[in-house]
Amino acid sequence: MNSLRVRLALWFGCCILAITFVFAFFTYHQMKVELTQKHWQRDYPDHPDWKLHGSFSEAEVRDIMGELVEGWVGYSLPMIALTLIIGYYIARKSLRPIQRVNEQLHRINPKNLDQKIVLHEGDKEFRDLLDHINDLLGRLNNSFTEMSEYSAKVAHELRTPLAIMRLKVEQADDNIEPDLSEDLQEELHRLTHVVDQSLLIAKAEQGRLIWQQQVFDLSEMVTDVARDFELLASESGRAVRVRAQPGCFVASDAKYFKQVLHNLLTNALKHGQGDIVVRLMQKENRGGLIIFNRVPKQPVRADKTLTMGLRVVNALLIHQPEIEFRSGARNGHYAARVRFVCTTKPSMTLGKERR
Amino acid sequence: MRILLAEDEPKVAQHLRQGLAAEGYAVDLAMDGDEAIWLAKNHPYDVMALDVMMPGKDGFTVVRQLRREQIFTPVIFLTARGEVEDRVRGLDAGGDDYLVKPFSLAELLARLRALLRRQRPQSFNVLRVGDLELDLVAHTARRAGREIDLTKREYTLLEFLMSSTPNPVSKTAIVEHVWDQHFDSETNVVNVYINHLRRKIDRPGSKSLLHTLRGRGFAIREDEP
Numbered sequence: 001m002n003s004l005r006v007r008l009a010l011w012f013g014c015c016i017l018a019i020t021f022v023f024a025f026f027t028y029h030q031m032k033v034e035l036t037q038k039h040w041q042r043d044y045p046d047h048p049d050w051k052l053h054g055s056f057s058e059a060e061v062r063d064i065m066g067e068l069v070e071g072w073v074g075y076s077l078p079m080i081a082l083t084l085i086i087g088y089y090i091a092r093k094s095l096r097p098i099q100r101v102n103e104q105l106h107r108i109n110p111k112n113l114d115q116k117i118v119l120h121e122g123d124k125e126f127r128d129l130l131d132h133i134n135d136l137l138g139r140l141n142n143s144f145t146e147m148s149e150y151s152a153k154v155a156h157e158l159r160t161p162l163a164i165m166r167l168k169v170e171q172a173d174d175n176i177e178p179d180l181s182e183d184l185q186e187e188l189h190r191l192t193h194v195v196d197q198s199l200l201i202a203k204a205e206q207g208r209l210i211w212q213q214q215v216f217d218l219s220e221m222v223t224d225v226a227r228d229f230e231l232l233a234s235e236s237g238r239a240v241r242v243r244a245q246p247g248c249f250v251a252s253d254a255k256y257f258k259q260v261l262h263n264l265l266t267n268a269l270k271h272g273q274g275d276i277v278v279r280l281m282q283k284e285n286r287g288g289l290i291i292f293n294r295v296p297k298q299p300v301r302a303d304k305t306l307t308m309g310l311r312v313v314n315a316l317l318i319h320q321p322e323i324e325f326r327s328g329a330r331n332g333h334y335a336a337r338v339r340f341v342c343t344t345k346p347s348m349t350l351g352k353e354r355r
Numbered sequence: 356m357r358i359l360l361a362e363d364e365p366k367v368a369q370h371l372r373q374g375l376a377a378e379g380y381a382v383d384l385a386m387d388g389d390e391a392i393w394l395a396k397n398h399p400y401d402v403m404a405l406d407v408m409m410p411g412k413d414g415f416t417v418v419r420q421l422r423r424e425q426i427f428t429p430v431i432f433l434t435a436r437g438e439v440e441d442r443v444r445g446l447d448a449g450g451d452d453y454l455v456k457p458f459s460l461a462e463l464l465a466r467l468r469a470l471l472r473r474q475r476p477q478s479f480n481v482l483r484v485g486d487l488e489l490d491l492v493a494h495t496a497r498r499a500g501r502e503i504d505l506t507k508r509e510y511t512l513l514e515f516l517m518s519s520t521p522n523p524v525s526k527t528a529i530v531e532h533v534w535d536q537h538f539d540s541e542t543n544v545v546n547v548y549i550n551h552l553r554r555k556i557d558r559p560g561s562k563s564l565l566h567t568l569r570g571r572g573f574a575i576r577e578d579e580p
Contacts, residue, residue, distance in 0.1 A: 155435045155436060155437070156408060156435035156436070158435075159435035159455075159456040159457055160364055160367060160435060160456060162456070162457035163367055163435075163456040163457035163458065164364070164366045164367055164370065165457075166457045166458075166459065166527075167367065167370035167371065167374065167460060168370060170374070170459065170460050170461075170525065171370060171373060171374060171460070173570065173571055176570070177570070178568075178569040178570020178571065179569070179570055180570070181570040181571065182525075182526070182569075182570045182571075185525050185526070185527045186526070186527065188457070188527070189527040189530070189531075192457055193537045196437070196537070197537075210439065210440065212439060224507075225536075227506075227508075228508070228534075228538075228544060231544075231547045231548070231551070232543065232544055232547060235543060235547060255439075255535070258535070258536060259536060262536040266538075
């Protein structure tokens, strides 16, 4: 009963039935009164040639009324079906403009927000609605463009002074104490990274990040990314143990997926203890990536806020319905789990954009 | 080598000009898109470095116009806009490379050299420092004729160092050039890879080529710093 068309058809059918019922009831009642209660004058002196009919017994009256009811029931059943069909047809025809508007709205995405909804037919009410929807789309397009421009302007405003500072430090490094020069360069690099990540989080959380869909071998990516962390972990006497099921292909944005992987491993290396275990598994078309490690009993971050790296992961994956991400610490172990849909190995890689 | 630098931010322009001049480039500076077009049409340049967001015509429009006028000098875009769509727009407009601000001068120089190499004969496809050779086509490295087994990452690192020789490259520039992901500055990824590379290049008994310059980074060169 969720369809407006069905509800309108039922309403139309019920109205017709109600009217018919009132007429039928009135006819029945009036006829019964006329046949049983009215005392008709049976002689007409002024018209001696009139042929008279009538004089029904009680049984005959019941018979007549019974036939009337039977006839009413017999005709009304097909009438009900017919009114429902006609009602559904009229409702569907009346609501077709809404369906057309829906189809056009469905095709609108952030890249074509400047498109207008067009209806060549439709009643005045629909045209008014259409004007309002188009106004709304126009305002949405303006604010979306402004937001995109704002991000670009912020990036520009912040990156330009950073570029100047960096070039200055690089050029002046003969005159600066070496350790200071190195520290300054590292801090500038860190600041640049914070600016980049903040803009990325802002864009991702607003759902304005465009994922370049492509099929890639996640097993290969996991092994490649983990290699850097194996070397880094070995410096502090730790190890990264990778078990990646080969041939696990994923249709997603390789760059952002790599960033997720990188951030999770950085998190494990920076805030965890002991060996880092990386598992990549695939069962039919579902895949799972688990990264776990030991953590101090007393959390490093008492305020329970996310690190920037994890915040980036959350922001990147929140608008990806086919990727599920969960993480948390339990019994001195921290685990980050990413579940995703696997695909088959491509004959050739094709890029496709998706928000 | 003559380079056209179009950059509307005076301080960035000044530092880039100094850095490029120190490397031996003759630099002409344009402060807006129209000036860049005028200069490019009237002077032969080996390479152009163009800011994207400039007054008048933006960098993309400049390149489109130059390509229409059959000027095919290699172009590298310098911009604060680092989104994939922006890069695609830049390359589609006729650019050859794209560098996002803030960048290291070493990174810009390496990319300019790579652009110039593409225009030059085959001999530029082999980089040499002393008896160390890096074949940019075969992706192989040899020292004194002996092949060195390098991972993909080590090869990229060595290429960056050798293309910058004799100048040092900072840790930051290395992280940005070799990895496509940011490594936390607390991690020691560059030092770890440099150590691995050093063990492979500077074998016992051979002259040391890979040097650490305190506060400045790392350099590959024959003479001691």
